[in-house]
Amino acid sequence: MMQQKLHVTLLTGRTIEQGVGKEYGKSSPEYFEACSMVYMDAEDMKKIGVKNGAKVLVTTPNGSVVLKAVKHPRGSMSGLIYIPYGLWANSIVSNATTSIGMPSFKGTPAEVEAAPDQPILSMRELLKKEFGR
Amino acid sequence: MSVINAVTCPICGCLCDDIEITVVENEVVKVKNGCAVCEAKYLGYKSEHRISHPLIRKNDKLVPVSMDEAVHKAAEILANANYPILYGWSSTNCEAQRIGVELAEEVGGVLDNTAVVCHGPSLMGTQEAGIPTSTLGQIRHRADLIIYWGCDPWSAHPRHLERYTSFTEGRFEDSEWKSYINKVKAAAGRKKLLSAQRVSPKKQEISVAESVVFNKPPETLQKEGRKLVVIDVRKSMTAEMADYFIQVEPNKDYELMQAMRAMVKDQDLDVDQVAGVPMEYLKEVVDTLINCKFGVVFFGMGLTQSAGKFRNIEVAISLVRDLNLRTKFVIMPMRGHFNVSGANIVFAWQSGYAFGIDFSLGYPRYNPGETTSMDVLLRGESDAALVIASDPAATFPKRAIQNLVKHPLIVIDPHMNPTAMLGDVVFPSAFVGIEVEGTAYRMDNVPLPLKKVVDPPKGVISDEELLKKILEEVRIIKAQETKNKTEGA
Numbered sequence: 001m002m003q004q005k006l007h008v009t010l011l012t013g014r015t016i017e018q019g020v021g022k023e024y025g026k027s028s029p030e031y032f033e034a035c036s037m038v039y040m041d042a043e044d045m046k047k048i049g050v051k052n053g054a055k056v057l058v059t060t061p062n063g064s065v066v067l068k069a070v071k072h073p074r075g076s077m078s079g080l081i082y083i084p085y086g087l088w089a090n091s092i093v094s095n096a097t098t099s100i101g102m103p104s105f106k107g108t109p110a111e112v113e114a115a116p117d118q119p120i121l122s123m124r125e126l127l128k129k130e131f132g133r
Numbered sequence: 134m135s136v137i138n139a140v141t142c143p144i145c146g147c148l149c150d151d152i153e154i155t156v157v158e159n160e161v162v163k164v165k166n167g168c169a170v171c172e173a174k175y176l177g178y179k180s181e182h183r184i185s186h187p188l189i190r191k192n193d194k195l196v197p198v199s200m201d202e203a204v205h206k207a208a209e210i211l212a213n214a215n216y217p218i219l220y221g222w223s224s225t226n227c228e229a230q231r232i233g234v235e236l237a238e239e240v241g242g243v244l245d246n247t248a249v250v251c252h253g254p255s256l257m258g259t260q261e262a263g264i265p266t267s268t269l270g271q272i273r274h275r276a277d278l279i280i281y282w283g284c285d286p287w288s289a290h291p292r293h294l295e296r297y298t299s300f301t302e303g304r305f306e307d308s309e310w311k312s313y314i315n316k317v318k319a320a321a322g323r324k325k326l327l328s329a330q331r332v333s334p335k336k337q338e339i340s341v342a343e344s345v346v347f348n349k350p351p352e353t354l355q356k357e358g359r360k361l362v363v364i365d366v367r368k369s370m371t372a373e374m375a376d377y378f379i380q381v382e383p384n385k386d387y388e389l390m391q392a393m394r395a396m397v398k399d400q401d402l403d404v405d406q407v408a409g410v411p412m413e414y415l416k417e418v419v420d421t422l423i424n425c426k427f428g429v430v431f432f433g434m435g436l437t438q439s440a441g442k443f444r445n446i447e448v449a450i451s452l453v454r455d456l457n458l459r460t461k462f463v464i465m466p467m468r469g470h471f472n473v474s475g476a477n478i479v480f481a482w483q484s485g486y487a488f489g490i491d492f493s494l495g496y497p498r499y500n501p502g503e504t505t506s507m508d509v510l511l512r513g514e515s516d517a518a519l520v521i522a523s524d525p526a527a528t529f530p531k532r533a534i535q536n537l538v539k540h541p542l543i544v545i546d547p548h549m550n551p552t553a554m555l556g557d558v559v560f561p562s563a564f565v566g567i568e569v570e571g572t573a574y575r576m577d578n579v580p581l582p583l584k585k586v587v588d589p590p591k592g593v594i595s596d597e598e599l600l601k602k603i604l605e606e607v608r609i610i611k612a613q614e615t616k617n618k619t620e621g622a
Contacts, residue, residue, distance in 0.1 A: 009383045009384075010279045011366065011367070011383065012438075013434060013435075013436075014285065014288050014289040015286070016169060016170070016287070016288040016289075016291065016370075017290050018379050019144075019169075019170040019173075019288065019289065019291075020170050020173045021145070021173075022174050022527075023170055023173035023174040023177055024177045024180065024182075025177065025180050025181070025182025025183075025548055025549070025550075026182070026524070026527060026548065026549075026550045026551055027182050027549065028182065030182070038431075039367075058605065062530065062531070062532070063531065072367065072368075074368040074369075074370070074372070074373055075367065075368030075372075075378075075380070076368075077366075077367040077368070080366060080367060082367060085527070085528060086526050086527055087526065087551055090526075090527065090528070090529060090530055090531055090534075091531050093530045094530070095511055095530045095532050095533070097502065097505070097507055097508055098442060098502075098513065099502030099508070100253070100254060100257060100442055100443055100500070100501045100502050100505070101249045101250075101253050101488075101489055101501050101502060101505025101506070101507045101508055102253055102254050102437060102438060102442050102443075102507070103250065103436065103438075103507060103529075103530050103533075104301065104439070104440070105250070105434070105438040105440040106366075106383070106435065106438040107366075107384040107438075107440055108440040121405060123551060124554075126404065127526070127551060127554060127555065130531050130534070130535065131526075131531075131534060131535060132538075132540050132554055133193070133538060133554065133555050
């Protein structure tokens with residue numbers, strides 16, 4: 001049966017595309033493509049009725065962001081989602097530094113739902129929305 | 134046209150020093166030996182994203198100004214701040230980092246490098262447990278068991294396997310490249326055969342409990358030769374290349390390592406599985422660890438950014454220490470920025486501490502959680518910031534950046550990155566390792582020289598020169614203030 005929302009564990013991290021994009025320049029289309037996406041398990045995508053390349057809304061206690069859902073190409077990662085490091089991931093990651101300076105960039109709870117009608121914000125739009133500049 | 138050999142790549146902690154750069158009329162036209170990221174940097178450094186002039190925010194817009202005006206403005210901000218943050222430092226050379234410490238001491242703020250969101254927990258873990266480590270050269274020539282735990286070098290350090298571990302021809306250990314290629318060919322053959330027979334694999338419902346995929350360790354794990362084991366929460370690109378991939382449940386690395394420690398000490402555990410890994414398989418893995426001649430654990434953000442953080446590192450080091458009672462084992466963090474190790478070393482050499490240093494009392498203090506830039510920002514305590522050679526707007530949680538932009542922000546970077554877009558005073562700088570030479574430390578703390586291959590754009594100076602200018606101006610402003618105070622009194 002199709003679910004409205006899926007409860008998952010959020011991971012953020014490096015991808016080679018993000019690495020290449022950041023070196024081209026963070027305003028480059030390569031960087032936007034590489035960072036405004038989320039890897040999901042194929043079975044999980046079916047559960048919320050999301051096709052490869054469709055838009056999803058990822059929500060945590062710290063905020064929400066619209067991203068392009070991409071099927072994780074290798075193995076199962078049921079219950080996990082993976083967003084490349086970048087502004088899009090940062091708008092929802094946990095602030096909890098557990099008193100050592102390091103926020104919990106990996107392994108925090110999140111919710112995913114289909115968001116076919118919502119736009120993926122560009123870097124400029126995201127900066128304006130979050131920081132007003 | 135000139136071809137420059139043995140150029141050190143200024144991107145990740147691998148610091149590959151075999152890059153060949155072809156330069157025509159002061160422009161890089163060809164890059165040989167580098168990875169995809171290396172090519173992107175050397176060929177993209179002159180892109181339209183480059184900052185060409187110093188900029189100051191006026192009426193909410195960044196407008197070009199003269200270098201003197203920008204330097205004066207930046208110095209004024211720093212000299213008048215009570216508790217500024219001086220953050221970044223990891224993508225510049227040690228020479229600039231040294232001036233940074235001097236500047237931090239002069240203005241009395243928090244000096245921090247990108248290790249805080251990277252391997253800061255590793256430094257803390259090392260302070261707790263020490264670190265049995267070696268250089269990458271030793272690993273290249275001797276290691277017969279390579280473990281990548283919570284890291285994906287294929288994506289983040291693309292040439293790590295090729296230069297230092299599995300796919301390099303060492304003096305005592307052979308490259309596994311050919312056997313990997315054979316494995317890939319065999320897998321492709323099997324897939325073709327299946328599609329030719331039109332046999333579709335049976336569809337199975339995967340429950341959450343079964344989601345942690347775990348296959349029996351292959352027999353090759355107990356054989357001679359170099360072996361690659363990857364431990365991660367998802368099957369990364371590196372995991373696909375591994376002889377054996379262990380998929381650990383998220384946030385349970387600590388448990389898994391403690392269980393392995395017990396097993397290394399021949400203690401029995403009365404459980405069926407640990408962190409999603411069946412005990413019988415884990416036993417085989419631990420046997421492989423004990424039976425190797427020279428093992429190495431490389432670890433990354435999978436350990437430092439998930440639950441446990443620095444305790445994960447402490448226990449990983451303890452596991453390696455225990456293994457050293459049975460065989461030879463070393464451990465090494467996979468450092469990200471090309472000179473983040475250098476930043477740690479220069480800061481420690483100058484102040485006694487590697488990151489998160491507070492100069493506000495006139496002497497260096499270090500207390501992670503209190504003096505780390507992230508916590509200072511999240512608590513909203515700072516009143517100005519200088520960001521150099523890094524991009525916190527793309528790496529910090531948004532609340533930290535919301536607090537960062539509430540106060541004057543000085544940014545020094547070659548590229549117009551998100552932090553520069555949010556800045557109040559923005560300086561262009563020359564690319565270290567492309568337009569400026571200097572020293573950088575590799576992830577194994579070996580210093581290597583960076584080369585200058587082309588001249589920087591006109592009017593653009595190095596981080597080191599720029600910081601010297603700002604420091605000089607800060608001293609002039611402070612001297613003037615002291616003079617005014619004494620005259621007023």
